[in-house]
Amino acid sequence: MKKIHWDEGLSIGDPGLDGEHRQLISLLNRLIDLIDEAPDAEQVHRILDELEQLATAHSRHEEMLSATAGEDFKEEQRREHSDFLSAIIEARSQLRSDDLGGSLIDVTESLVKLLINHIIDQDLDLAPLLAEREVKNHSLAEFLVLKFQKLSFVRGLEMLVVISLLPMLIFAGMIMYQSWQEA
Structure with a gap:
């Protein structure tokens, strides 16, 4: 059976979650x-224990x-997590001592399929939610820049010029207002 290799295309943009996915794949x-x-x-059961703890x-x-x-979305996510944890727990009972290698192949293929499908189907849909949450933690200027990046390149350049000119225009307006009051 071939090993699974992490691809940055599976990254959802959260270093913690991506690290956990890498650890699950490593196990x-x-x-x-x-x-x-x-x-x-005994080795198989130790790895399954680690897999269960990490998955939880x-x-x-x-x-x-x-x-x-x-x-x-949350309900689908809970269901997929529950299915993966159940598959890990069931894996212990599916291992046959008379054919440990053969039963391990079946168990591992099932777990790999569940994990990869979960990452592709569910977690990649989580990436935009995490990006929105990330934007809320930044300054107004960073928020505007991220929003304008979604627009076309030319429109984005225009908006960046407006964003950079806006503070200067406000400052000039304040100076003119102060000069008008003094006059």
Whole structure:
């Protein structure tokens, strides 16, 4: 079975979540490594334990970050997290001691499919929500620049000129108003 390689196209823009995805993939790759070796049931169960702990923490983290999403999105996300955790728990019962290598292949393929589908179908939809939240944490000028970047390049340049001229115009207006009062 081939290993999973992280691609930046799977990145959702949150370093914490992307790091957790990389760790989940790394744990699945460790299971794939065991397939090629003579797998030991104890090693497999240790990796599944780590996978379950990380998936639980990741689910909480992701659900916390998606608090501003719509109910349908949050419900779908909860369902996918629950399915992945259930698959990890079921994996223990699906491992057969008489054919540990063969059953490990089936279990690992199932877990890989669930994780990759979750990242592609659900988490990439979370990226715009995180970007909006990120914008709210920045200054007004950064907010405007990010909004204008969504416009065409020429329109964006025009807006950047307006943004840079706006403080100068306000300052000139204040000077003119003060001079008018003194006159």
